[in-house]
Amino acid sequence: MSEVSSYTIEEVAGLLKVSKLTVYDLIKKGMIPAYRVGRQMRVDEEDLKLYKSKMRMPQQAPRHEKPKTSDTLQSGEKETVIISGQDVSMDLLSKHLEKAIKETPLRKYSGSLNSLIEMYRGQCDIVSLHLYDAETGQYNIPYVKRILSGEPFCLINAVIRQAGIYVQKGNPQNIQGWEDLKRTDIRIVNREKGSGARVLLDEQLGVLGIKPSGVKGYNDIVTDHFSVASQVSRGQADAGVGAQHAAHMGNADFIPLIEEQYDIVILKKNQKLLDTVTDILSSKEYKSHLSQLNGYDTKMSGRIVYET
Known part of the structure; x- marks a missing residue:
């Protein structure tokens, strides 16, 4: 920047x-x-x-005090819903939710895995995530079951996105897939630990038996899809992993490699919030807005993917 x-x-x-x-x-x-x-x-x-x-200031809780999420409020306090996640679909959800609950939700922009850990600690109410597990071939379910063990929850699809590799315009390095990232003439720009894109890259490298140390630029970190695409387009890197919607904004070409399940998780003790959010995700208005964005598919939006 x-x-x-x-x-x-x-x-x-x-x-x-x-x-x-x-x-x-x-x-x-x-x-x-x-x-x-x-x-x-x-x-x-x-x-x-x-x-x-x-x-950012209103989201900061006093030292040694947890943020007052919808399940940690004392009687008589005004409910505040905290949504954690980096995708534009969560900004759209926040706007719809504000109309429904007559209160402005707070937004946090943590990565998928970090957001899930924050939910476990009682620091947010709605978490969006796209965490790929190569062992099962599933998105999100294995991670949520492990981290929220003992907490009844519901996993709902927000949108389906295309994930893959950003390359420079015209793809001068002729990058075709994950295995090309180990080439000695290819340098990547990576995402931070805990982000869905970082997890996807690590899982794919593991499947191919590629060590992170064998990938040039693996330790060059930025914190959002747009920054990855922008660095690639400017020639600061040859490739980077991310979602399709940021390719156009970052002026990069995009190689789609996987259909990504972008879900949200809500604890069942927040049943009223769960019902409200499910209705929003299933609504024609929400789906109409998302379907206009590049690389977004609403065929599963509002569908319950898994629940305990």
Whole structure:
């Protein structure tokens, strides 16, 4: 991020993991300062950092105190729902949920595995995840069963996405699949531990018997799909793993390799919240918005994938 001093609206949307319409709305409300350069609107990097800092403050709990999630509230306190996950579908869910419960949910942008651990610790109510398990060929279920052991839960599909490899325009290195990542002429940019993309990469390397130390750039870390795609498009890396929707925003080409199940988990003790979210995910309005995004399929949205 230090290489640029300002961003386009599309780049801001990618960094915040929201739609461009949401960014325009934030600008219109005066929450993010912007200015025009010719026909293009720009947002200064410092202004974006300031906005993110302001939005982060309400989510911080006092030291030694857990955040007041919907299952840790004392009698008489106002319910606050905390949604953890990095995909734009969770921003859409947050907007729909705000209308339903008359309260603005708090958003956290932790990776899948870290979000699941936060739920176990009672720090969030809704967790989105896309964690691939090569041993079973399943998404999410093995991880949730292990980490939320003893906690009755429900796993619901939010959307189906295409996951794969970002490459430079025209794919000059002729990268075709996972095995190409061990080539000595290929350098990748990776995601942080606990992210779904990192888990997917590690699982695929394990299946092929490729050691992480044999992959150039394995320890070069960024924290979102957009940053991976952007670094690849700028030639700072030859490849990176992520979801299809960020390829266009990051100006990279995309090689789809797996249909990714993007689910959310809610504990059954929050039954009212569970019912409300299931209704939202099954609604025509939610599906209509998501189906307009590149690489999203709503054929399973709202379907219960697994429950204890």
